[in-house]
Amino acid sequence: MPGLLRASQIGPAFAEILEKGRLRFAISLDNRPYGFRNASGDPEGIDVAIARLIARGLQVEPVMSEVPTARRLDVLLAGEVHVAINISITAGRARRVLFTTPYIQGDVGLGAPASLALRRPADMAGLRFAANAASESEVLAQSFLPAGAHLISYPTPDQACEALLRGEVEGIVAPRATVRDLIARHPDAQIEYKFTFAMRWRSAAVNFGEHDLLRTLNTVFFQAREEGLLTAIHEHFTGQPSGPLPAF
Amino acid sequence: MRLSRRGMAAGGISLFAARQGLAQRPAGLLQRLLDAGEVRIGVWLGAAAPWGYQDDRGELDGSEIALAYRLASDLGLRPILVPLDFVDRMPALSEGRVDVLSATTAILPVRLRQVAFARPHGTFRVVVVTRGGRQYGSLDALAGLRVAVLAGGVTGESIFRELPAAVRLVPVLNFDEAFALLERQEVDGVAVPDFVHRRRSIARPELGLENALPVADFAYALAVRHGEHDLLRAINTCIFLWEQEGFLAEIHETFMQAPRPNLERL
Numbered sequence: 001m002p003g004l005l006r007a008s009q010i011g012p013a014f015a016e017i018l019e020k021g022r023l024r025f026a027i028s029l030d031n032r033p034y035g036f037r038n039a040s041g042d043p044e045g046i047d048v049a050i051a052r053l054i055a056r057g058l059q060v061e062p063v064m065s066e067v068p069t070a071r072r073l074d075v076l077l078a079g080e081v082h083v084a085i086n087i088s089i090t091a092g093r094a095r096r097v098l099f100t101t102p103y104i105q106g107d108v109g110l111g112a113p114a115s116l117a118l119r120r121p122a123d124m125a126g127l128r129f130a131a132n133a134a135s136e137s138e139v140l141a142q143s144f145l146p147a148g149a150h151l152i153s154y155p156t157p158d159q160a161c162e163a164l165l166r167g168e169v170e171g172i173v174a175p176r177a178t179v180r181d182l183i184a185r186h187p188d189a190q191i192e193y194k195f196t197f198a199m200r201w202r203s204a205a206v207n208f209g210e211h212d213l214l215r216t217l218n219t220v221f222f223q224a225r226e227e228g229l230l231t232a233i234h235e236h237f238t239g240q241p242s243g244p245l246p247a248f
Numbered sequence: 249m250r251l252s253r254r255g256m257a258a259g260g261i262s263l264f265a266a267r268q269g270l271a272q273r274p275a276g277l278l279q280r281l282l283d284a285g286e287v288r289i290g291v292w293l294g295a296a297a298p299w300g301y302q303d304d305r306g307e308l309d310g311s312e313i314a315l316a317y318r319l320a321s322d323l324g325l326r327p328i329l330v331p332l333d334f335v336d337r338m339p340a341l342s343e344g345r346v347d348v349l350s351a352t353t354a355i356l357p358v359r360l361r362q363v364a365f366a367r368p369h370g371t372f373r374v375v376v377v378t379r380g381g382r383q384y385g386s387l388d389a390l391a392g393l394r395v396a397v398l399a400g401g402v403t404g405e406s407i408f409r410e411l412p413a414a415v416r417l418v419p420v421l422n423f424d425e426a427f428a429l430l431e432r433q434e435v436d437g438v439a440v441p442d443f444v445h446r447r448r449s450i451a452r453p454e455l456g457l458e459n460a461l462p463v464a465d466f467a468y469a470l471a472v473r474h475g476e477h478d479l480l481r482a483i484n485t486c487i488f489l490w491e492q493e494g495f496l497a498e499i500h501e502t503f504m505q506a507p508r509p510n511l512e513r514l
Contacts, residue, residue, distance in 0.1 A: 091322035094485040095282060098478065199492060208279065208478045248367060248488040 011210035030156035057220035070134035102201035111179030112171030290346035298503035316350040368467035380456025393436035396426035
Protein backbone atom coordinates (compact mmCIF):
# COMPACT_ATOMS: atom_id res chain seq x y z
CA MET A 1 0.00 0.00 0.00
CA PRO A 2 2.70 2.57 0.77
CA GLY A 3 3.99 2.11 -2.75
CA LEU A 4 0.63 3.18 -4.10
CA LEU A 5 0.78 6.39 -2.09
CA ARG A 6 4.35 7.39 -2.84
CA ALA A 7 4.84 11.13 -2.89
CA SER A 8 6.84 10.78 -6.10
CA GLN A 9 3.55 10.23 -7.87
CA ILE A 10 2.73 13.89 -7.41
CA GLY A 11 4.82 16.94 -8.19
CA PRO A 12 7.28 18.23 -5.56
CA ALA A 13 5.46 21.54 -5.19
CA PHE A 14 2.09 19.96 -4.50
CA ALA A 15 3.69 17.47 -2.11
CA GLU A 16 5.28 20.33 -0.18
CA ILE A 17 2.02 22.30 -0.07
CA LEU A 18 0.16 19.33 1.36
CA GLU A 19 2.94 18.44 3.80
CA LYS A 20 3.52 21.93 5.20
CA GLY A 21 0.02 23.32 4.81
CA ARG A 22 1.31 26.48 3.16
CA LEU A 23 1.06 27.63 -0.41
CA ARG A 24 3.53 30.25 -1.64
CA PHE A 25 2.32 32.67 -4.29
CA ALA A 26 4.29 35.11 -6.41
CA ILE A 27 2.26 38.25 -6.28
CA SER A 28 2.81 41.88 -7.27
CA LEU A 29 1.59 44.81 -5.21
CA ASP A 30 2.52 47.50 -7.72
CA ASN A 31 -0.25 46.64 -10.09
CA ARG A 32 -3.65 48.18 -9.37
CA PRO A 33 -6.30 46.80 -9.28
CA TYR A 34 -4.66 43.37 -9.39
CA GLY A 35 -2.35 43.86 -6.45
CA PHE A 36 -1.71 46.84 -4.18
CA ARG A 37 -1.57 47.91 -0.54
CA ASN A 38 -4.70 49.43 0.91
CA ALA A 39 -4.80 52.40 3.29
CA SER A 40 -3.88 50.11 6.16
CA GLY A 41 -0.87 48.78 4.30
CA ASP A 42 -2.43 45.36 3.81
CA PRO A 43 -2.23 43.58 0.45
CA GLU A 44 -5.39 43.79 -1.58
CA GLY A 45 -6.63 43.41 -5.14
CA ILE A 46 -7.86 40.83 -7.62
CA ASP A 47 -4.70 38.74 -7.40
CA VAL A 48 -4.71 38.77 -3.62
CA ALA A 49 -8.35 37.68 -3.61
CA ILE A 50 -7.58 34.90 -6.08
CA ALA A 51 -4.67 33.70 -3.93
CA ARG A 52 -6.91 33.62 -0.87
CA LEU A 53 -9.56 31.79 -2.88
CA ILE A 54 -7.06 29.11 -3.90
CA ALA A 55 -5.67 28.74 -0.39
CA ARG A 56 -9.15 28.44 1.05
CA GLY A 57 -9.99 25.81 -1.56
CA LEU A 58 -6.94 23.75 -0.59
CA GLN A 59 -7.39 24.54 3.10
CA VAL A 60 -3.83 25.78 3.42
CA GLU A 61 -2.25 29.02 4.57
CA PRO A 62 -1.43 31.47 1.77
CA VAL A 63 2.10 32.90 1.86
CA MET A 64 2.49 35.76 -0.57
CA SER A 65 5.92 36.56 -1.90
CA GLU A 66 5.92 40.06 -3.27
CA VAL A 67 7.85 40.25 -6.52
CA PRO A 68 7.87 42.74 -9.39
CA THR A 69 5.36 41.85 -12.10
CA ALA A 70 8.12 41.16 -14.60
CA ARG A 71 9.75 38.55 -12.31
CA ARG A 72 6.76 36.42 -11.35
CA LEU A 73 7.58 33.62 -13.77
CA ASP A 74 11.27 33.75 -12.90
CA VAL A 75 10.65 33.09 -9.21
CA LEU A 76 8.21 30.34 -10.13
CA LEU A 77 10.75 28.68 -12.41
CA ALA A 78 13.39 29.01 -9.71
CA GLY A 79 11.14 27.11 -7.33
CA GLU A 80 10.79 29.99 -4.88
CA VAL A 81 7.01 29.86 -5.06
CA HIS A 82 4.44 27.22 -5.91
CA VAL A 83 2.05 29.35 -7.97
CA ALA A 84 2.38 32.58 -9.94
CA ILE A 85 -0.78 34.66 -10.12
CA ASN A 86 -2.07 36.84 -12.95
CA ILE A 87 -0.07 35.52 -15.89
CA SER A 88 -1.36 36.35 -19.35
CA ILE A 89 -1.73 33.16 -21.37
CA THR A 90 0.56 33.13 -24.40
CA ALA A 91 2.00 30.37 -26.53
CA GLY A 92 5.52 31.54 -25.71
CA ARG A 93 4.92 31.15 -22.00
CA ALA A 94 3.31 27.75 -22.56
CA ARG A 95 6.85 26.55 -23.36
CA ARG A 96 7.94 27.49 -19.84
CA VAL A 97 5.04 26.83 -17.46
CA LEU A 98 1.67 25.12 -17.17
CA PHE A 99 -1.34 27.43 -17.30
CA THR A 100 -4.54 26.95 -15.36
CA THR A 101 -7.83 27.72 -16.99
CA PRO A 102 -8.32 31.51 -17.09
CA TYR A 103 -9.95 33.20 -14.13
CA ILE A 104 -10.25 36.68 -15.58
CA GLN A 105 -10.24 38.40 -18.93
CA GLY A 106 -7.47 40.94 -19.23
CA ASP A 107 -7.72 42.67 -22.57
CA VAL A 108 -4.88 45.05 -23.27
CA GLY A 109 -5.72 48.47 -24.64
CA LEU A 110 -4.96 52.16 -24.64
CA GLY A 111 -5.80 54.71 -21.95
CA ALA A 112 -5.36 58.40 -22.77
CA PRO A 113 -6.89 61.80 -22.04
CA ALA A 114 -10.34 62.40 -23.51
CA SER A 115 -8.94 65.43 -25.32
CA LEU A 116 -6.86 63.21 -27.63
CA ALA A 117 -8.67 61.72 -30.63
CA LEU A 118 -7.15 58.25 -30.61
CA ARG A 119 -9.37 55.68 -32.25
CA ARG A 120 -6.86 53.25 -33.74
CA PRO A 121 -3.13 52.47 -33.48
CA ALA A 122 -2.36 54.61 -36.52
CA ASP A 123 -3.52 57.68 -34.57
CA MET A 124 -0.71 57.16 -32.06
CA ALA A 125 2.09 58.33 -34.34
CA GLY A 126 4.18 61.14 -32.89
CA LEU A 127 3.01 60.59 -29.32
CA ARG A 128 4.59 58.95 -26.24
CA PHE A 129 3.11 55.95 -24.50
CA ALA A 130 3.90 54.13 -21.29
CA ALA A 131 3.86 50.42 -20.60
CA ASN A 132 5.08 48.14 -17.87
CA ALA A 133 8.50 46.74 -18.77
CA ALA A 134 8.70 43.06 -19.76
CA SER A 135 4.92 42.72 -19.70
CA GLU A 136 2.44 41.45 -22.26
CA SER A 137 1.30 45.08 -22.59
CA GLU A 138 4.80 46.09 -23.63
CA VAL A 139 5.00 43.24 -26.15
CA LEU A 140 1.65 44.21 -27.68
CA ALA A 141 2.57 47.90 -27.75
CA GLN A 142 5.78 47.10 -29.59
CA SER A 143 3.85 45.19 -32.23
CA PHE A 144 0.94 47.63 -32.62
CA LEU A 145 2.52 51.06 -32.27
CA PRO A 146 3.01 52.79 -35.62
CA ALA A 147 6.27 54.33 -36.76
CA GLY A 148 6.86 57.61 -34.99
CA ALA A 149 5.14 56.57 -31.76
CA HIS A 150 7.42 56.37 -28.74
CA LEU A 151 7.12 53.61 -26.18
CA ILE A 152 8.57 54.25 -22.72
CA SER A 153 8.81 51.27 -20.40
CA TYR A 154 8.43 51.65 -16.64
CA PRO A 155 9.47 49.13 -13.99
CA THR A 156 5.94 48.68 -12.61
CA PRO A 157 2.38 49.12 -13.89
CA ASP A 158 1.70 51.71 -11.18
CA GLN A 159 4.72 53.77 -12.30
CA ALA A 160 3.44 53.65 -15.87
CA CYS A 161 0.10 55.02 -14.65
CA GLU A 162 1.84 57.76 -12.66
CA ALA A 163 3.80 58.77 -15.76
CA LEU A 164 0.52 59.38 -17.54
CA LEU A 165 -0.84 61.43 -14.65
CA ARG A 166 2.35 63.53 -14.60
CA GLY A 167 2.08 64.17 -18.32
CA GLU A 168 5.32 62.40 -19.21
CA VAL A 169 3.41 60.40 -21.80
CA GLU A 170 0.21 60.92 -23.75
CA GLY A 171 -1.18 57.45 -23.07
CA ILE A 172 -0.70 54.11 -21.39
CA VAL A 173 -0.86 50.65 -22.89
CA ALA A 174 -2.21 48.40 -20.13
CA PRO A 175 -4.91 45.92 -19.21
CA ARG A 176 -8.41 47.36 -19.43
CA ALA A 177 -8.88 46.88 -15.67
CA THR A 178 -5.75 48.94 -14.97
CA VAL A 179 -6.99 51.81 -17.12
CA ARG A 180 -10.47 51.66 -15.60
CA ASP A 181 -8.96 51.74 -12.11
CA LEU A 182 -6.91 54.78 -13.07
CA ILE A 183 -10.03 56.49 -14.41
CA ALA A 184 -11.96 55.74 -11.22
CA ARG A 185 -9.21 57.01 -8.90
CA HIS A 186 -8.39 60.14 -10.92
CA PRO A 187 -11.60 61.42 -12.50
CA ASP A 188 -10.11 64.91 -12.83
CA ALA A 189 -7.51 63.59 -15.26
CA GLN A 190 -10.34 62.84 -17.71
CA ILE A 191 -8.72 59.69 -18.99
CA GLU A 192 -10.63 57.35 -21.30
CA TYR A 193 -10.21 53.76 -22.34
CA LYS A 194 -9.75 54.30 -26.06
CA PHE A 195 -9.58 50.89 -27.74
CA THR A 196 -8.39 47.34 -27.29
CA PHE A 197 -5.19 46.02 -28.90
CA ALA A 198 -5.83 42.37 -28.16
CA MET A 199 -7.98 40.09 -26.08
CA ARG A 200 -6.03 38.34 -23.36
CA TRP A 201 -6.86 35.80 -20.66
CA ARG A 202 -5.12 35.69 -17.30
CA SER A 203 -4.53 32.59 -15.26
CA ALA A 204 -2.32 31.11 -12.61
CA ALA A 205 0.82 29.23 -13.60
CA VAL A 206 2.67 26.28 -12.09
CA ASN A 207 5.83 24.48 -13.07
CA PHE A 208 6.10 21.59 -15.51
CA GLY A 209 5.29 18.29 -13.88
CA GLU A 210 2.84 19.76 -11.36
CA HIS A 211 -0.26 18.24 -12.89
CA ASP A 212 -1.98 17.38 -9.63
CA LEU A 213 -1.55 20.97 -8.47
CA LEU A 214 -2.76 22.21 -11.85
CA ARG A 215 -5.83 20.01 -11.73
CA THR A 216 -6.56 21.12 -8.18
CA LEU A 217 -6.35 24.79 -9.14
CA ASN A 218 -8.62 24.20 -12.10
CA THR A 219 -11.11 22.49 -9.82
CA VAL A 220 -11.01 25.46 -7.43
CA PHE A 221 -11.60 27.82 -10.35
CA PHE A 222 -14.42 25.63 -11.64
CA GLN A 223 -16.18 25.76 -8.30
CA ALA A 224 -15.56 29.49 -7.92
CA ARG A 225 -16.94 30.10 -11.38
CA GLU A 226 -20.03 28.01 -10.65
CA GLU A 227 -20.63 29.83 -7.36
CA GLY A 228 -20.17 33.25 -8.93
CA LEU A 229 -17.08 34.04 -6.86
CA LEU A 230 -14.86 34.90 -9.81
CA THR A 231 -17.27 37.41 -11.22
CA ALA A 232 -17.85 38.81 -7.70
CA ILE A 233 -14.12 39.40 -7.30
CA HIS A 234 -13.95 41.04 -10.70
CA GLU A 235 -16.94 43.26 -9.96
CA HIS A 236 -15.65 44.24 -6.52
CA PHE A 237 -12.32 45.52 -7.85
CA THR A 238 -13.33 46.84 -11.27
CA GLY A 239 -16.90 47.94 -10.68
CA GLN A 240 -18.04 45.85 -13.61
CA PRO A 241 -19.21 42.25 -13.98
CA SER A 242 -16.94 39.92 -15.87
CA GLY A 243 -18.03 38.31 -19.11
CA PRO A 244 -18.26 34.56 -19.61
CA LEU A 245 -15.02 32.75 -18.87
CA PRO A 246 -13.80 30.07 -21.26
CA ALA A 247 -12.12 26.99 -19.83
CA PHE A 248 -9.56 24.51 -20.99
CA MET B 249 -1.90 35.78 5.79
CA ARG B 250 1.86 35.97 5.48
CA LEU B 251 3.53 38.40 3.21
CA SER B 252 7.22 38.42 2.52
CA ARG B 253 8.82 41.24 0.55
CA ARG B 254 11.62 39.66 -1.39
CA GLY B 255 14.18 41.21 -3.65
CA MET B 256 17.15 39.47 -5.19
CA ALA B 257 19.52 40.48 -2.43
CA ALA B 258 21.62 37.93 -0.59
CA GLY B 259 18.63 36.51 1.26
CA GLY B 260 16.82 35.89 -1.98
CA ILE B 261 19.82 34.11 -3.45
CA SER B 262 20.18 31.77 -0.52
CA LEU B 263 16.51 30.99 -0.70
CA PHE B 264 16.94 30.29 -4.40
CA ALA B 265 19.62 27.74 -3.60
CA ALA B 266 17.45 26.14 -0.95
CA ARG B 267 14.63 25.76 -3.42
CA GLN B 268 16.64 24.10 -6.15
CA GLY B 269 15.20 20.72 -5.27
CA LEU B 270 11.70 22.05 -5.67
CA ALA B 271 12.53 23.53 -9.04
CA GLN B 272 14.06 20.36 -10.42
CA ARG B 273 11.61 18.51 -12.57
CA PRO B 274 11.84 15.34 -14.61
CA ALA B 275 12.43 16.09 -18.24
CA GLY B 276 9.33 15.05 -20.15
CA LEU B 277 9.02 14.93 -23.89
CA LEU B 278 8.18 18.64 -24.09
CA GLN B 279 11.44 19.58 -22.41
CA ARG B 280 13.37 17.20 -24.65
CA LEU B 281 11.74 18.70 -27.74
CA LEU B 282 12.57 22.21 -26.55
CA ASP B 283 16.16 21.15 -25.96
CA ALA B 284 16.37 19.53 -29.41
CA GLY B 285 14.61 22.44 -31.13
CA GLU B 286 12.43 20.29 -33.36
CA VAL B 287 9.27 18.22 -33.27
CA ARG B 288 8.21 15.30 -35.44
CA ILE B 289 4.55 15.56 -36.32
CA GLY B 290 2.76 12.65 -37.94
CA VAL B 291 0.38 13.67 -40.72
CA TRP B 292 -1.93 11.76 -43.01
CA LEU B 293 -2.04 12.63 -46.69
CA GLY B 294 -4.57 10.06 -47.77
CA ALA B 295 -7.60 12.05 -46.80
CA ALA B 296 -7.98 13.54 -50.27
CA ALA B 297 -8.43 17.14 -49.06
CA PRO B 298 -9.27 18.98 -46.92
CA TRP B 299 -7.19 17.63 -44.03
CA GLY B 300 -3.95 16.60 -45.64
CA TYR B 301 -2.71 16.36 -49.22
CA GLN B 302 0.03 17.35 -51.61
CA ASP B 303 -0.80 20.30 -53.83
CA ASP B 304 0.10 20.62 -57.51
CA ARG B 305 3.66 21.67 -56.61
CA GLY B 306 4.13 18.74 -54.30
CA GLU B 307 3.82 20.89 -51.16
CA LEU B 308 1.94 19.56 -48.17
CA ASP B 309 -1.31 21.38 -47.52
CA GLY B 310 -4.58 20.96 -45.69
CA SER B 311 -6.10 21.89 -42.36
CA GLU B 312 -4.13 19.35 -40.32
CA ILE B 313 -0.93 20.39 -42.06
CA ALA B 314 -1.61 24.05 -41.25
CA LEU B 315 -2.25 23.07 -37.64
CA ALA B 316 0.99 21.10 -37.48
CA TYR B 317 3.03 24.05 -38.73
CA ARG B 318 1.29 26.45 -36.33
CA LEU B 319 1.86 24.15 -33.37
CA ALA B 320 5.56 23.87 -34.11
CA SER B 321 5.81 27.63 -34.54
CA ASP B 322 4.02 28.35 -31.27
CA LEU B 323 6.27 25.92 -29.43
CA GLY B 324 9.31 27.52 -31.05
CA LEU B 325 10.30 24.28 -32.73
CA ARG B 326 11.34 23.29 -36.23
CA PRO B 327 8.58 21.12 -37.72
CA ILE B 328 9.43 17.77 -39.21
CA LEU B 329 6.28 16.49 -40.87
CA VAL B 330 6.18 12.71 -41.17
CA PRO B 331 3.56 11.39 -43.64
CA LEU B 332 1.95 8.25 -42.26
CA ASP B 333 -0.28 5.58 -43.70
CA PHE B 334 -3.75 5.67 -42.23
CA VAL B 335 -3.35 2.48 -40.21
CA ASP B 336 0.17 3.45 -39.11
CA ARG B 337 -0.80 6.62 -37.24
CA MET B 338 -1.29 5.16 -33.78
CA PRO B 339 1.66 2.73 -34.03
CA ALA B 340 3.96 5.53 -35.21
CA LEU B 341 3.07 7.58 -32.15
CA SER B 342 3.23 4.68 -29.70
CA GLU B 343 6.59 3.50 -31.04
CA GLY B 344 8.10 6.99 -30.83
CA ARG B 345 8.55 7.53 -34.55
CA VAL B 346 6.61 10.77 -34.19
CA ASP B 347 6.02 13.04 -31.18
CA VAL B 348 2.57 14.36 -32.05
CA LEU B 349 -0.22 13.28 -34.40
CA SER B 350 -1.94 15.94 -36.49
CA ALA B 351 -3.65 13.45 -38.71
CA THR B 352 -7.44 13.79 -38.42
CA THR B 353 -7.30 11.41 -35.50
CA ALA B 354 -10.89 10.77 -34.48
CA ILE B 355 -11.58 10.36 -30.80
CA LEU B 356 -12.72 6.77 -30.43
CA PRO B 357 -13.08 4.68 -27.28
CA VAL B 358 -10.77 2.04 -28.72
CA ARG B 359 -8.01 4.66 -29.10
CA LEU B 360 -8.19 6.01 -25.56
CA ARG B 361 -5.91 3.22 -24.37
CA GLN B 362 -3.42 3.96 -27.12
CA VAL B 363 -2.96 7.73 -27.09
CA ALA B 364 -3.83 10.86 -25.12
CA PHE B 365 -6.08 13.23 -27.03
CA ALA B 366 -5.84 17.00 -26.89
CA ARG B 367 -8.92 19.23 -26.96
CA PRO B 368 -10.89 18.37 -30.10
CA HIS B 369 -10.45 20.95 -32.82
CA GLY B 370 -12.70 19.57 -35.55
CA THR B 371 -15.61 17.33 -36.38
CA PHE B 372 -16.84 15.38 -39.35
CA ARG B 373 -19.89 13.33 -40.19
CA VAL B 374 -19.57 9.92 -41.79
CA VAL B 375 -22.03 9.37 -44.59
CA VAL B 376 -22.73 6.46 -46.88
CA VAL B 377 -22.61 7.73 -50.44
CA THR B 378 -24.30 5.99 -53.28
CA ARG B 379 -24.41 6.89 -56.96
CA GLY B 380 -27.17 8.76 -58.71
CA GLY B 381 -30.20 6.82 -59.80
CA ARG B 382 -30.21 4.69 -56.67
CA GLN B 383 -32.27 6.24 -53.89
CA TYR B 384 -32.18 4.80 -50.38
CA GLY B 385 -34.45 6.29 -47.75
CA SER B 386 -32.54 5.07 -44.72
CA LEU B 387 -29.55 3.01 -43.62
CA ASP B 388 -31.85 0.01 -43.22
CA ALA B 389 -32.44 0.13 -46.96
CA LEU B 390 -28.77 -0.78 -47.48
CA ALA B 391 -29.33 -4.31 -46.15
CA GLY B 392 -27.77 -6.85 -48.47
CA LEU B 393 -25.69 -4.25 -50.31
CA ARG B 394 -21.90 -3.79 -50.48
CA VAL B 395 -20.40 -0.73 -48.78
CA ALA B 396 -16.71 0.17 -48.99
CA VAL B 397 -15.17 1.25 -45.66
CA LEU B 398 -11.70 2.46 -44.76
CA ALA B 399 -9.86 -0.36 -42.99
CA GLY B 400 -9.00 0.62 -39.44
CA GLY B 401 -10.92 3.88 -39.62
CA VAL B 402 -13.92 5.34 -37.91
CA THR B 403 -15.99 4.63 -40.96
CA GLY B 404 -15.51 0.93 -40.37
CA GLU B 405 -16.28 1.10 -36.67
CA SER B 406 -19.31 3.31 -37.11
CA ILE B 407 -20.59 1.14 -39.92
CA PHE B 408 -20.40 -1.91 -37.68
CA ARG B 409 -22.37 -0.08 -35.02
CA GLU B 410 -24.93 1.73 -37.10
CA LEU B 411 -25.60 -0.28 -40.23
CA PRO B 412 -27.86 -3.28 -40.52
CA ALA B 413 -25.97 -6.50 -40.00
CA ALA B 414 -26.88 -7.64 -43.49
CA VAL B 415 -24.71 -4.95 -45.10
CA ARG B 416 -21.59 -6.43 -46.66
CA LEU B 417 -18.55 -4.35 -45.73
CA VAL B 418 -15.69 -4.11 -48.22
CA PRO B 419 -12.49 -2.85 -46.56
CA VAL B 420 -10.33 -0.47 -48.61
CA LEU B 421 -7.01 1.25 -47.94
CA ASN B 422 -8.01 4.76 -48.98
CA PHE B 423 -10.90 6.84 -50.26
CA ASP B 424 -9.62 6.79 -53.85
CA GLU B 425 -9.91 3.04 -53.87
CA ALA B 426 -13.41 3.25 -52.38
CA PHE B 427 -14.65 5.65 -55.03
CA ALA B 428 -12.98 3.58 -57.77
CA LEU B 429 -14.90 0.53 -56.59
CA LEU B 430 -18.10 2.57 -56.59
CA GLU B 431 -17.41 3.85 -60.09
CA ARG B 432 -16.87 0.28 -61.33
CA GLN B 433 -20.04 -0.75 -59.49
CA GLU B 434 -18.08 -3.30 -57.47
CA VAL B 435 -19.68 -1.77 -54.36
CA ASP B 436 -23.06 -0.09 -53.94
CA GLY B 437 -21.91 2.61 -51.57
CA VAL B 438 -18.90 4.08 -49.79
CA ALA B 439 -18.69 5.24 -46.18
CA VAL B 440 -16.72 8.49 -46.09
CA PRO B 441 -16.54 11.74 -44.12
CA ASP B 442 -18.90 14.40 -45.41
CA PHE B 443 -16.09 16.76 -46.40
CA VAL B 444 -14.55 14.06 -48.60
CA HIS B 445 -17.92 13.40 -50.19
CA ARG B 446 -18.50 17.08 -50.87
CA ARG B 447 -15.14 17.64 -52.50
CA ARG B 448 -15.39 14.45 -54.55
CA SER B 449 -18.85 15.47 -55.77
CA ILE B 450 -17.46 18.78 -56.98
CA ALA B 451 -14.40 17.21 -58.59
CA ARG B 452 -16.29 14.36 -60.26
CA PRO B 453 -19.85 15.53 -60.97
CA GLU B 454 -20.28 12.81 -63.59
CA LEU B 455 -20.29 10.15 -60.84
CA GLY B 456 -23.58 11.49 -59.49
CA LEU B 457 -22.65 11.23 -55.79
CA GLU B 458 -25.66 13.18 -54.61
CA ASN B 459 -27.06 10.57 -52.23
CA ALA B 460 -25.57 10.67 -48.74
CA LEU B 461 -27.04 8.89 -45.73
CA PRO B 462 -25.72 10.19 -42.39
CA VAL B 463 -24.23 7.52 -40.13
CA ALA B 464 -22.48 9.18 -37.16
CA ASP B 465 -20.54 12.28 -36.06
CA PHE B 466 -16.95 12.28 -34.82
CA ALA B 467 -14.61 14.78 -33.22
CA TYR B 468 -10.90 14.67 -33.97
CA ALA B 469 -7.92 16.00 -32.12
CA LEU B 470 -4.16 16.15 -31.92
CA ALA B 471 -2.71 13.26 -29.96
CA VAL B 472 0.40 12.49 -27.92
CA ARG B 473 1.67 9.47 -26.04
CA HIS B 474 0.25 8.75 -22.61
CA GLY B 475 2.26 10.22 -19.76
CA GLU B 476 3.37 13.33 -21.66
CA HIS B 477 1.30 15.71 -19.53
CA ASP B 478 3.47 18.79 -20.02
CA LEU B 479 3.33 18.47 -23.78
CA LEU B 480 -0.40 17.80 -23.73
CA ARG B 481 -1.04 20.87 -21.56
CA ALA B 482 1.12 23.05 -23.80
CA ILE B 483 -0.81 21.81 -26.84
CA ASN B 484 -4.14 22.42 -25.13
CA THR B 485 -3.01 25.93 -24.22
CA CYS B 486 -2.17 26.56 -27.88
CA ILE B 487 -5.55 25.19 -28.97
CA PHE B 488 -7.27 27.44 -26.42
CA LEU B 489 -5.45 30.46 -27.84
CA TRP B 490 -6.22 29.39 -31.42
CA GLU B 491 -9.91 29.20 -30.55
CA GLN B 492 -9.87 32.61 -28.88
CA GLU B 493 -8.04 34.38 -31.69
CA GLY B 494 -10.10 32.74 -34.43
CA PHE B 495 -7.30 30.71 -36.00
CA LEU B 496 -9.28 27.45 -35.87
CA ALA B 497 -12.32 29.12 -37.41
CA GLU B 498 -10.10 30.55 -40.15
CA ILE B 499 -8.57 27.14 -40.87
CA HIS B 500 -12.00 25.52 -40.98
CA GLU B 501 -13.44 28.10 -43.34
CA THR B 502 -10.39 27.94 -45.59
CA PHE B 503 -10.28 24.18 -46.02
CA MET B 504 -13.83 23.03 -45.25
CA GLN B 505 -15.48 26.09 -46.80
CA ALA B 506 -18.01 26.13 -43.97
CA PRO B 507 -18.31 27.77 -40.54
CA ARG B 508 -16.61 25.89 -37.72
CA PRO B 509 -19.08 24.22 -35.34
CA ASN B 510 -18.86 24.75 -31.59
CA LEU B 511 -17.11 21.87 -29.92
CA GLU B 512 -17.60 20.58 -26.43
CA ARG B 513 -14.55 20.72 -24.21
CA LEU B 514 -12.81 17.39 -23.82
